[in-house]
Amino acid sequence: MTQNSPPKVLISGAGLSGLFLAILLEKASISYHVYERAPTLKPLGASLGLNANILPAFEQLGLLEELAQISLPLTSLGLYNENLGHMGTVDLSGFKTKTGYDSYIFHRPDLYNVLLSKVPTDKISFNKKIVGVEQNEDGVTIHTSNGETFHGDILVGSDGAYSTIRQAIYKDMAEKEILPVSDMEAPTWATSWLTTTLPNNRIAFSVKVQLDEKAVNEARGQRQVTYQLPIKYTLTRRSCDYSGRLDDLIENTDPEMISSILLEEKLLETWDYGRTVLIGDACQKMNPSTGQGAVKAFQDAVVLVNCLYDLLSENDDG
Structure with missing residues (x-):
């Protein structure tokens, strides 16, 4: 240079x-x-959400409209404990009025495909x-x-x-x-789980299990620990809320769409x-x-x- x-x-x-x-x-x-x-x-991942702390950059790059097309507006977040006891709701309905941008929720691979389409193929090896x-x-x-x-x-x-x-x-x-x-x-490790409603009547789920240093080497067995966690979701505004267990989703998901990784x-x-x-x-x-x-x-x-x-x-x- x-x-x-x-x-x-x-x-x-x-x-x-x-x-x-x-x-x-x-x-x-x-x-x-x-x-x-x-x-x-092969892009993997569950749901991903973006809001006003990065959407201006997407807008300047001309990507905001495409992002909206693969997304649902995120109007609220429901918080539940391990027994599906309702702990509270985060109301995001007025977010656009306050910030100028909606909060969007979408399937992570959908965003990946949008970004990949914008990079010339001769510039990726x-x-x-x-x-x-x-x-x-x-x-x-x-x-x-x-x-x-x-x-x-x-x-x-x-x-x-x-x-x-x-x-x-x-x-x-x-x-x-x-x-x-x-x-x-050495790093620490994190734990929680969630389900998310996505466009086209899809459901994304993720599970984060906290591991101590000793358990890291045995982490592949941790899925069974969380297999029967309770879940709650709504596919469309006209449908009824569903309450069940996480294994309902896992057993009905193509294994090729499930990824597992240790994240520090x-x-x-x-x-x-x-x-x-x-x-x-x-x-x-x-x-x-x-x-x-x-x-x-x-x-x-x-x-x-x-x-x-x-x-x-x-x-x-x-």
């Missing part, structure tokens, strides 16, 4: 945050390429598992498992809670004894090192129950691209 030329950004991971970052860079006319370890992507990172004053180079190398000016780790890029830079920092002690500590809850201190920066779950894995994981990743991407855009503006002025 010369003083007056835009940087080339290498993006590790073609998940929601990586694709959103790519769209932002595309709009800013900043060179980039996305490298995804999987040979093909699949089956590119990154196994090594080198960086110096001339740029950053990534090495893939099939022996290829790619060079750029900036590397962004948007590759999730078990980020390969984070592991690479943390290893380097630890060897140099500059990695904060807090970033070496941890806010890391180190987000950048040299020419490498982390965004989203790679550096700030939040409790899934907060519903802010994807939002934080999108916000990270917005801040990063704004910084790059400002940098280019300063170079042009200078």
